[in-house]
Amino acid sequence: xxxxxxxxxxxxxxxxxxxxxxxxxxxxxxxxxxxxxxxxxxxxxxxxxxxxxxxxxxxxxxxxxxxxxxxxxxxxxxxxxxxxxxxxxxxxxxxxxxxxxxxxxxxxxxxxxxxxxxxxxxxxxxxxxxxxxxxxxxxxxxxxxxxxxxxxxxxxxxxxxxxxxxxxxxxxxxxxxxxxxxxxxxxxxxxxxxxxxxxxxxxxxxxxxxxxxxxxxxxxxxxxxxxxxxxxxxxxxxxxxxxxxxxxxxxxxxxxxxxxxxxxxxxxxxxxxxxxxxxxxxxxxxxxxxxxxxxxxxxxxxxxxxxxxxxxxxxxxxxxxxxxxxxxxxxxxxxxxxxxxxxxxxxxxxxxxxxxxxxxxxxxxxxx
Amino acid sequence: xxxxxxxxxxxxxxxxxxxxxxxxxxxxxxxxxxxxxxxxxxxxxxxxxxxxxxxxxxxxxxxxxxxxxxxxxxxxxxxxxxxxxxxxxxxxxxxxxxxxxxxxxxxxxxxxxxxxxxxxxxxxxxxxxxxxxxxxxxxxxxxxxxxxxxxxxxxxxxxxxxxxxxxxxxxxxxxxxxxxxxxxxxxxxxxxxxxxxxxxxxxxxxxxxxxxxxxxxxxxxxxxxxxxxxxxxxxxxxxxxxxxxxxxxxxxxxxxxxxxxxxxxxxxxxxxxxxxxxxxxxxxxxxxxxxxxxxxxxxxxxxxxxxxxxxxxxxxxxxxxxxxxxxxxxxxxxxxxxxxxxxxxxxxxxxxxxxxxxxxxxxxxxxx
Numbered sequence: 203x204x205x206x207x208x209x210x211x212x213x214x215x216x217x218x219x220x221x222x223x224x225x226x227x228x229x230x231x232x233x234x235x236x237x238x239x240x241x242x243x244x245x246x247x248x249x250x251x252x253x254x255x256x257x258x259x260x261x262x263x264x265x266x267x268x269x270x271x272x273x274x275x276x277x278x279x280x281x282x283x284x285x286x287x288x289x290x291x292x293x294x295x296x297x298x299x300x301x302x303x304x305x306x307x308x309x310x311x312x313x314x315x316x317x318x319x320x321x322x323x324x325x326x327x328x329x330x331x332x333x334x335x336x337x338x339x340x341x342x343x344x345x346x347x348x349x350x351x352x353x354x355x356x357x358x359x360x361x362x363x364x365x366x367x368x369x370x371x372x373x374x375x376x377x378x379x380x381x382x383x384x385x386x387x388x389x390x391x392x393x394x395x396x397x398x399x400x401x402x403x404x405x406x407x408x409x410x411x412x413x414x415x416x417x418x419x420x421x422x423x424x425x426x427x428x429x430x431x432x433x434x435x436x437x438x439x440x441x442x443x444x445x446x447x448x449x450x451x452x453x454x455x456x457x458x459x460x461x462x463x464x465x466x467x468x469x470x471x472x473x474x475x476x477x478x479x480x481x482x483x484x485x486x487x488x489x490x491x492x493x494x495x496x497x498x499x500x501x502x503x504x505x506x507x508x509x510x511x512x513x514x515x516x517x518x519x520x521x522x523x524x525x526x527x528x529x530x531x532x533x534x535x536x537x538x539x540x541x542x543x544x545x546x547x548x549x550x551x552x553x554x555x556x557x558x559x560x561x562x563x564x565x566x567x568x569x570x
Numbered sequence: 571x572x573x574x575x576x577x578x579x580x581x582x583x584x585x586x587x588x589x590x591x592x593x594x595x596x597x598x599x600x601x602x603x604x605x606x607x608x609x610x611x612x613x614x615x616x617x618x619x620x621x622x623x624x625x626x627x628x629x630x631x632x633x634x635x636x637x638x639x640x641x642x643x644x645x646x647x648x649x650x651x652x653x654x655x656x657x658x659x660x661x662x663x664x665x666x667x668x669x670x671x672x673x674x675x676x677x678x679x680x681x682x683x684x685x686x687x688x689x690x691x692x693x694x695x696x697x698x699x700x701x702x703x704x705x706x707x708x709x710x711x712x713x714x715x716x717x718x719x720x721x722x723x724x725x726x727x728x729x730x731x732x733x734x735x736x737x738x739x740x741x742x743x744x745x746x747x748x749x750x751x752x753x754x755x756x757x758x759x760x761x762x763x764x765x766x767x768x769x770x771x772x773x774x775x776x777x778x779x780x781x782x783x784x785x786x787x788x789x790x791x792x793x794x795x796x797x798x799x800x801x802x803x804x805x806x807x808x809x810x811x812x813x814x815x816x817x818x819x820x821x822x823x824x825x826x827x828x829x830x831x832x833x834x835x836x837x838x839x840x841x842x843x844x845x846x847x848x849x850x851x852x853x854x855x856x857x858x859x860x861x862x863x864x865x866x867x868x869x870x871x872x873x874x875x876x877x878x879x880x881x882x883x884x885x886x887x888x889x890x891x892x893x894x895x896x897x898x899x900x901x902x903x904x905x906x907x908x909x910x911x912x913x914x915x916x917x918x919x920x921x922x923x924x925x926x927x928x929x930x931x932x933x934x935x936x937x938x
Contacts, residue, residue: 265863266774266863266864269774305680307679307680307681307684308679308681309679310679310680311675311676311677311678311679311680312673312675312678312679312680312683312697313675313676313697313699315680316675316697329680329681329684331681374753375754377753378750378753378754381749381750381753382746382749382750382753385742385745385746385749385750386743386746391763395759406634406637495633495634496634
């Protein structure tokens with residue numbers, strides 16, 4: 203049950219989008235990526251598209267969604283005929299005499315483009331990269347509140363699931379408990395397939411839950427998220443049950459420090475690669491260069507992975523309103539791994555951590 | 571934890587795929603749709619692609635998946651460099667001197683095609699529709715067993731959740747219970763966002779669960795599915811709690827009859843549209859033509875919706891090994907709706923219903 207997006211918020215998004223069309227001298231745009239449809243129109247159903255010109259805005263859908271569309275996307279004209287989506291778009295492009303129609307190069311497939319062209323003879327398709335995605339990078343205060351709501355849900359569930367961790371519980375059982383609690387707790391869903399990794403399994407950077415049973419003494423890596431009103435939270439904590447092997451205690455300390463340094467580096471104007479470097483330099487110096495194979499973070503929002511990418515290759519600088527994960531890790535195959543991840547908002551003067559789960563060697567944040 | 575696909579099954583799939591390449595005179599194919607990657611290679615990870623020529627078979631992935639790929643896709647050469655997927659593909663197309671490279675027109679976006687072409691100068695891309703999908707339409711006995719396993723899980727969970735239905739339970743709470751039980755019961759996940767619709771909500775053909783509370787007397791529509799080892803079950807039952815309004819009892823009877831007639835029509839050689847007609851004619855005659863707005867069924871397998879489509883527009887005939895849903899419905903806005911759905915295998919001589927949940931006015935199948 204999505205909360206309605208405030209009307210002024212929707213107006214502002216559309217205005218920015220039309221300014222982009224104008225800047226690029228495009229007569230109209232067809233938005234087919236469903237996340238972008240939702241962002242621009244507020245409509246959260248499925249199998250739909252938007253057709254936007256400087257003066258028109260139409261929501262192309264089918265009979266199943268007419269009521270929802272009218273309710274969630276006020277101001278948009280709902281078009282249900284002809285039956286096929288691309289045919290609708292072609293008919294409209296001709297009707298409004300759009301000469302150059304922007305399409306989403308990251309979403310429109312070769313087959314869709316061919317189908318569209320069939321119905322839109324004489325219309326030039328202009329594949330555009332990152333039209334709406336560009337707008338989505340900067341989160342409004344309302345969007346930040348949705349992310350915070352997602353985090354509050356997932357933080358509560360984290361406590362509940364951690365209290366259930368007893369020797370013998372299997373990774374997939376803990377994952378099922380988390381998902382159940384997230385949904386019962388008000389999330390739309392989990393943000394992604396949550397990772398629960400016991401012991402040496404924690405060294406697999408993208409492991410799915412297995413049937414491994416938790417031991418008396420084990421390292422526990424949990425990477426989990428709640429999706430709320432379309433917005434994706436994404437956190438990781440790694441902690442210990444029972445005795446703590448010296449080597450793993452050490453890498454936990456290094457990762458925690460690296461993560462803190464990277465968070466502290468976050469401010470408007472700072473290059474993406476610079477944030478990555480803040481974490482990476484410390485890990486490299488500690489001798490674990492090859493054990494940190496992924497980037498330091500990524501944007502979150504209506505998608506779990508979106509721009510910007512905080513990696514050594516990342517180009518660009520942080521701006522107020524961006525929300526990024528900061529998640530360095532060290533993985534020791536056969537022994538275990540540590541990753542610590544928070545979600546951070548870039549503010550006018552620096553940054554603010556949106557997540558509130560303590561970091562420590564024990565799940566409740568205790569460092570003993 | 572996917573079960574391994576039997577080696578002979580994988581060999582047969584690849585052989586059929588290469589025969590298709592040969593028939594179409596294609597020097598190689600790039601498979602980027604992840605479902606198709608899994609079908610052909612057995613690899614169930616992510617962010618990967620296949621590069622297939624008459625003599626070579628390579629799995630393009632990154633460092634995160636090397637171990638899994640080697641394990642799940644024996645016989646495939648794992649390629650991790652260069653870093654970008656499309657660059658890997660371009661390098662290979664040139665290395666193996668592929669002149670005409672088949673790509674998936676239903677998956678490759680305009681942006682990906684542009685990127686690939688940059689790395690594969692001189693290679694002609696040949697967008698192909700339904701290459702692997704064509705193979706996937708006919709299910710092997712092993713695949714049918716995976717679908718049956720999914721159905722056994724979801725049938726058990728249906729009983730468990732129905733026993734929990736008390737006045738006051740909200741749609742989304744029941745949905746959360748179902749999902750939890752599916753995952754705990756051994757499913758990879760739910761097949762799709764399960765629909766739980768109480769009372770007049772049952773008239774919304776694609777409704778998401780709301781916070782509506784169940785009443786003492788209510789119609790209950792549940793459309794739910796378990797995904798097991800990648801394969802998607804998909805069933806719907808509609809039943810009553812408390813007193814049964816005469817009009818809804820009547821449409822339940824009509825839909826049940828229509829569904830049975832459509833199932834009985836299923837056999838090799840029968841046109842898709844003919845199965846749709848079997849259900850539709852009966853509903854039309856009963857006076858509910860406009861209240862049955864969707865098609866009668868669709869294929870299920872590694873995707874929840876796949877070929878064939880059993881609709882009035884569907885072209886083609888049923889063949890042994892196809893598995894389809896049969897799901898007519900009647901929706902009365904403001905009053906409620908009834909849909910009944912089973913999953914049916916086309917056999918050599920006729921068909922076999924794979925699902926085993928009784929159909930009746932009460933959830934346990936009782937008709938009183």
